[in-house]
Amino acid sequence: MRRKIVCVITSIIFLISLLTFNTQLVHAATNVSILSHTGYLDSLGYYHVVGEVQNIGDQAVNFVKITATFYDSNDVVVATEFTYTMVDVILPNRKSPFNIILADAVQSAKVDHYSLTVTFSAASPKPLGLEILSHSSYIDSIGWMHVVGEIKNIGTGTANYVKVIATFYDEAGKVVAAEFTFSDPSDIEPGQKAPFEILLSDERASYVASYELTAESTQYAIVPEFHSVIALLLLTIISITVLVRRRFSI
Numbered sequence: 217m218r219r220k221i222v223c224v225i226t227s228i229i230f231l232i233s234l235l236t237f238n239t240q241l242v243h244a245a246t247n248v249s250i251l252s253h254t255g256y257l258d259s260l261g262y263y264h265v266v267g268e269v270q271n272i273g274d275q276a277v278n279f280v281k282i283t284a285t286f287y288d289s290n291d292v293v294v295a296t297e298f299t300y301t302m303v304d305v306i307l308p309n310r311k312s313p314f315n316i317i318l319a320d321a322v323q324s325a326k327v328d329h330y331s332l333t334v335t336f337s338a339a340s341p342k343p344l345g346l347e348i349l350s351h352s353s354y355i356d357s358i359g360w361m362h363v364v365g366e367i368k369n370i371g372t373g374t375a376n377y378v379k380v381i382a383t384f385y386d387e388a389g390k391v392v393a394a395e396f397t398f399s400d401p402s403d404i405e406p407g408q409k410a411p412f413e414i415l416l417s418d419e420r421a422s423y424v425a426s427y428e429l430t431a432e433s434t435q436y437a438i439v440p441e442f443h444s445v446i447a448l449l450l451l452t453i454i455s456i457t458v459l460v461r462r463r464f465s466i
Contacts, residue, residue, distance in 0.1 A: 247273050248336045252390045261321030268313045268383055268391045271306040278305045278339035284316045289328040302381045302396050305342050307437055313383040313394030345371025345436030348429055359418030366411050369404040375433035376403045380412045384424045393420040
């Protein structure tokens, strides 16, 4: 019985090592992919294209630029606009939302469809140094959505201009909105934490079924959820080990 439990523990440790190894070394060719996007007119008559990209390459990227070409119903170009992703440096396998705004009501009214292209540059990766401790959301009395939470600097140096970004999805998992804010204060010392609040207008809040958060500072990237899974598995191993020791010490 004891040998079987030891084998189980060994297998779990091997699985964690394998997952970590593969996550670090196995990636697709260097590229940035547009995952999903939505176009809509806001209350001012401006046309928005909100969406999300993912770094499917093997190195960090920055200056990720998304360009939209807008067409009328006759497939004639009526405007073009661009933006950069809300996350400045996107690590491999990480995602970032974007929001292109055609701030011209006259041309926006002509838009029937659009196309998107993406360009980017290779970048040095940021070390992991931020962790979102908790978060929740609610709709206020006038229909605005609030996402509130707390973020911690787990790095060894000061985290400057800590930005927290929310990507909002509909029930089908399609991006319908994206917003960001800075923590309060925006600079967080090592080991310290700060609250944040992201607001989404009532125009888009009604489309939201779920959201995801990410964050970065000038110096640090956020710890991914994968690390939390590893921590949970390690905690399970420790618990099993303690039970085994107790069992055989009786």
